Amino acid sequence: MIDKPHLDRAHLLEMLEGMLRIRLFEARCVELYQAQKILGFLHLYDGQEAVSVGVIGSLGPEDAVVATYREHGQALARGLGMDVLMAEMLGMEQGCCRGRGGSMHIFDAGTRFYGGNAIVGAGLPLAVGIALGDSMMRRDAVTACFFGDGAVDEGEFHESLSLAALWQLPVLFVCENNLYSMGMALERATAEPDIAKKAAAYAMPAEVVDGMDVVAVELATGRALEHIRAGQGPAFLECRTYRFRAHSMFDAQSYRTREEVAAWREKDPIVRLRGWMEDAGLLHEGEYAAMESRIRADIDAAVAWAESGSPESPANLMKFVTMDHVPQEGQAS
Amino acid sequence: MTGAGPLTYREACRQALIEALESDPRVFMMGEDIGAYGGCYAVTKGLLEQFGPERVRDTPLAESGFTGAGIGAAMVGMRPIVELMTCNFSLLALDQIMNSAATLAHMSGGQFAVPLVIRMATGAGRRVAAQHSHSLEGWFAHIPGVKVLAPAVIEDARYMLGPALADPNPVLIFEHVMLYNDTGPHDPSVTEVDISSAAVRREGSDVTLVTYGGSLRKCLAAAGQLAEERISADVIDLRILRPLDSATVLESVRRTRRCVIVDEAWRSGSIAAEIGMRIAEEAFFDLDAPLRRVCSAEVPVPYAPAMEDAALPQVDDIVGTVRQLLGKS
Numbered sequence: 001m002i003d004k005p006h007l008d009r010a011h012l013l014e015m016l017e018g019m020l021r022i023r024l025f026e027a028r029c030v031e032l033y034q035a036q037k038i039l040g041f042l043h044l045y046d047g048q049e050a051v052s053v054g055v056i057g058s059l060g061p062e063d064a065v066v067a068t069y070r071e072h073g074q075a076l077a078r079g080l081g082m083d084v085l086m087a088e089m090l091g092m093e094q095g096c097c098r099g100r101g102g103s104m105h106i107f108d109a110g111t112r113f114y115g116g117n118a119i120v121g122a123g124l125p126l127a128v129g130i131a132l133g134d135s136m137m138r139r140d141a142v143t144a145c146f147f148g149d150g151a152v153d154e155g156e157f158h159e160s161l162s163l164a165a166l167w168q169l170p171v172l173f174v175c176e177n178n179l180y181s182m183g184m185a186l187e188r189a190t191a192e193p194d195i196a197k198k199a200a201a202y203a204m205p206a207e208v209v210d211g212m213d214v215v216a217v218e219l220a221t222g223r224a225l226e227h228i229r230a231g232q233g234p235a236f237l238e239c240r241t242y243r244f245r246a247h248s249m250f251d252a253q254s255y256r257t258r259e260e261v262a263a264w265r266e267k268d269p270i271v272r273l274r275g276w277m278e279d280a281g282l283l284h285e286g287e288y289a290a291m292e293s294r295i296r297a298d299i300d301a302a303v304a305w306a307e308s309g310s311p312e313s314p315a316n317l318m319k320f321v322t323m324d325h326v327p328q329e330g331q332a333s
Numbered sequence: 334m335t336g337a338g339p340l341t342y343r344e345a346c347r348q349a350l351i352e353a354l355e356s357d358p359r360v361f362m363m364g365e366d367i368g369a370y371g372g373c374y375a376v377t378k379g380l381l382e383q384f385g386p387e388r389v390r391d392t393p394l395a396e397s398g399f400t401g402a403g404i405g406a407a408m409v410g411m412r413p414i415v416e417l418m419t420c421n422f423s424l425l426a427l428d429q430i431m432n433s434a435a436t437l438a439h440m441s442g443g444q445f446a447v448p449l450v451i452r453m454a455t456g457a458g459r460r461v462a463a464q465h466s467h468s469l470e471g472w473f474a475h476i477p478g479v480k481v482l483a484p485a486v487i488e489d490a491r492y493m494l495g496p497a498l499a500d501p502n503p504v505l506i507f508e509h510v511m512l513y514n515d516t517g518p519h520d521p522s523v524t525e526v527d528i529s530s531a532a533v534r535r536e537g538s539d540v541t542l543v544t545y546g547g548s549l550r551k552c553l554a555a556a557g558q559l560a561e562e563r564i565s566a567d568v569i570d571l572r573i574l575r576p577l578d579s580a581t582v583l584e585s586v587r588r589t590r591r592c593v594i595v596d597e598a599w600r601s602g603s604i605a606a607e608i609g610m611r612i613a614e615e616a617f618f619d620l621d622a623p624l625r626r627v628c629s630a631e632v633p634v635p636y637a638p639a640m641e642d643a644a645l646p647q648v649d650d651i652v653g654t655v656r657q658l659l660g661k662s
Contacts, residue, residue: 096444097440097444100440122428124401125405129404133407133411137410156398159398163399163402319443320438320443321438322501323501326448327443
């Protein structure tokens with residue numbers, strides 16, 4: 001069992017920086033949205049950063065990730081460049097999906113990042129298939145599948161957990177329970193709000209984790225991965241977390257109280273880790289500010305690069321509707 | 334089902350699957366009752382014994398789950414063949430087919446392809462009522478990003494699977510339930526087919542009958558009857574509903590100057606409507622008569638035999654429509 005936290009200073013700094021990168025990147029996205037440079041929907045991850053950083057930081061390059069439409073955090077944690085991500089949101093040819101996906105559909109073959117799925121629950125069967133394909137091809141890889149509490153009410157949640165357990169597939173199911181599927185509160189959506197209990201019914205270890213604590217997420221991920229990599233089938237994490245902002249950019253937030261939001265902000269995963277590190281003498285004077293300005297410089301560079309790109313041309317509209325070859329074939333067979 | 338006697342459509346489908354499984358280790362099958370049960374239409378009989386449970390996977394009743402699993406496996410390099418029992422049940426997997434399989438290549442800017450084959454039975458005639466009898470291939474033909482095949486003859490049942498598996502895109506194959514026991518005619522010298530062109534199954538000069546799948550043999554029977562009345566019908570088997578081979582249809586219609594489209598699906602918003610419109614757009618001034626269609630009655634397919642027969646396109650309906658078109662009724 002992995003029960004000793006990996007708490008050396010360098011690693012903690014890395015996790016803090018990972019979360020802060022997501023937070024600050026998205027803050028810039030908001031500005032660009034307000035300037036009408038980013039269009040459409042923009043689902044912010046604000047508050048949930050510990051989940052992506054804790055889970056994805058524990059994966060190797062051979063592993064795969066399936067995410068949702070609220071996936072900037074997963075994409076950055078997986079190592080996608082802020083530049084190609086930003087270019088995608090600006091609709092540029094230089095974007096990771098050449099402007100076809102936007103904020104909700106981020107893909108990256110190089111890091112095995114399989115989207116970016118905006119149909120709630122639809123990523124779960126996909127993750128089962130990726131794990132099935134990997135295991136049939138004798139690749140030693142785990143597929144981490146992220147989804148929200150809303151997906152738990154979809155039939156595909158149940159179909160996928162059932163299949164993954166039945167076929168003992170290497171899937172790490174990561175439920176980011178932020179208590180609301182859009183405006184629908186969990187306890188209004190289900191008579192059994194204990195999500196881990198539902199997962200356990202499909203015969204897999206299911207753990208509830210404090211999703212506002214990156215160290216706790218990392219530890220639980222380690223335990224789950226150990227189970228999966230031992231060939232014992234899938235595992236399930238219910239990360240209890242919270243999004244601080246609206247579902248997409250704006251909503252009236254009539255479905256929750258200011259007090260509730262304020263109470264969760266007290267648990268902010270970045271503030272929490274920073275405070276804990278400072279108290280423990282692991283974050284020195286001026287280090288946080290330096291980290292922040294380093295990240296801001298990266299963001300500035302990414303935005304400048306993305307804005308200097310060329311908008312994907314409508315002349316290429318029909319490109320990739322159907323494919324004339326399988327792009328990843330070289331590495332597959 | 335095997336051994337002596339002429340090759341059936343069912344056996345042709347089965348041989349195609351065996352060849353695919355034998356020739357490519359990336360190919361595997363998933364579906365309900367394809368293994369221990371042998372396939373609800375006996376198409377996969379014996380495959381579990383021959384290829385084992387890893388490559389012939391019986392699934393629980395989770396159409397969306399295992400269809401999505403097929404998409405994921407295809408994206409990482411496998412060549413899955415998903416069987417959806419009947420197209421009526423495919424609606425439980427429609428989200429995966431439409432929102433994932435058909436979109437992932439484009440949404441990802443060409444980073445991924447989905448080389449997946451999905452087979453399903455389609456069509457009516459077995460007295461199994463509405464929820465087992467519909468023809469939904471036209472709906473799927475509406476979706477950019479997928480290919481839709483409708484093998485109507487033994488050669489296509491036997492050889493369409495190869496190019497479908499070699500295609501980097503999701504390919505849906507609709508096998509008409511009334512064809513499984515069909516034995517031909519069939520040309521044993523054919524050992525490969527394309528999945529891009531329509532076929533002229535009978536040549537004629539007075540009228541073009543455009544059809545596909547289970548309605549082909551009805552059109553050929555109608556053409557035979559019409560020949561006795563000295564009406565010569567060109568019979569076109571579309572074979573592929575997406576992308577449509579308009580050129581073959583237009584060439585024939587420009588020659589015969591009359592066209593009847595025969596489709597077991599409902600008329601409204603159908604592939605028959607699409608073909609008619611393409612002819613109207615491209616060959617309007619070549620026509621000597623209005624376009625006509627013979628489609629199913631717009632009812633859920635009923636159980637009782639006389640009711641079901643009345644709901645479906647029949648040979649007499651086709652013959653009658655052609656006669657009327659030629660002013661010979």
